[in-house]
Amino acid sequence: MNERNKNESFSIKLMKNIQNKANIIRVSKIIRSFLFAGLILWIVGIPAVLFPAAVSLWGRLGVTSGSRYLQCGLPLLMVFCLIVNLKLFRFFDRLKNGHLFDSQTVKNLDDAGRWWVALWFFEILFYAIGHKVFQMTNAPDFGGGLFAGLTLIFVAWLLKEAQELQQEQELTV
Amino acid sequence: MPIIVNLDVVLAQRKMRLNELAEAVDITPPNLSILKTGKAKAIRFSTLEAICETLECQPGEILEFRPATAKKKIAALS
Numbered sequence: 001m002n003e004r005n006k007n008e009s010f011s012i013k014l015m016k017n018i019q020n021k022a023n024i025i026r027v028s029k030i031i032r033s034f035l036f037a038g039l040i041l042w043i044v045g046i047p048a049v050l051f052p053a054a055v056s057l058w059g060r061l062g063v064t065s066g067s068r069y070l071q072c073g074l075p076l077l078m079v080f081c082l083i084v085n086l087k088l089f090r091f092f093d094r095l096k097n098g099h100l101f102d103s104q105t106v107k108n109l110d111d112a113g114r115w116w117v118a119l120w121f122f123e124i125l126f127y128a129i130g131h132k133v134f135q136m137t138n139a140p141d142f143g144g145g146l147f148a149g150l151t152l153i154f155v156a157w158l159l160k161e162a163q164e165l166q167q168e169q170e171l172t173v
Numbered sequence: 174m175p176i177i178v179n180l181d182v183v184l185a186q187r188k189m190r191l192n193e194l195a196e197a198v199d200i201t202p203p204n205l206s207i208l209k210t211g212k213a214k215a216i217r218f219s220t221l222e223a224i225c226e227t228l229e230c231q232p233g234e235i236l237e238f239r240p241a242t243a244k245k246k247i248a249a250l251s
Binding site: 167168171172173 | 200204205207208212213214215216217220
């Protein structure tokens with residue numbers, strides 16, 4: 001009877017684990033779709049910003065130094081955003097395929113966090129130079145990127161610990 | 174690792190194959206192979222009990238602690 005109860009509770013636990021994993025995969029699919037749409041937007045948007053900028057710079061069409069600076073810097077900012085988007089897309093893509101505590105999955109999330117911090121740093125630098133040298137008046141929100149990037153790095157660290165625990169569990173006979 | 178698993182020695186003495194032992198103790202052969210090759214990080218008491226019951230041996234015959242390996246490790250760490 002005891003053995004039967006043990007087997008039943010083990011089966012219930014197993015079913016719960018499978019259900020949880022299925023839910024994670026389902027949600028990952030949705031988020032991945034949004035990130036894929038974002039990737040397309042950046043891939044289309046970067047040339048869309050770059051081309052007119054190149055044309056006006058080439059033709060020197062009444063361009064001030066400030067707007068020239070903006071036209072050169074914005075595509076770079078967008079490239080950073082594309083990379084962050086790509087890393088997050090890869091992370092959710094691996095989750096969608098069921099690789100939850102995989103070293104590559106964790107690496108993708110960690111990379112996304114680091115690139116997001118790099119993007120924040122580049123933004124600070126870009127707008128600081130623009131404000132000081134070219135008297136730009138845009139005042140974007142600087143706090144969000146750093147917090148988001150650091151959060152991703154921290155979560156990746158937690159996932160790495162979970163991955164090591166899972167490895168140890170798998171090597172328990 | 175300081176703990177050495179001598180499962181292959183005991184299996185040879187009992188003239189039993191790994192697959193037969195796996196079936197007898199209700200563990201998959203790959204899992205038992207992890208134990209045999211010394212890659213296991215931990216072993217459950219229930220598994221050890223099942224193995225000892227099947228092979229009619231003591232845990233000490235399967236698991237061995239080698240102090241020399243441990244001492245080398247401690248020396249290397251310090």
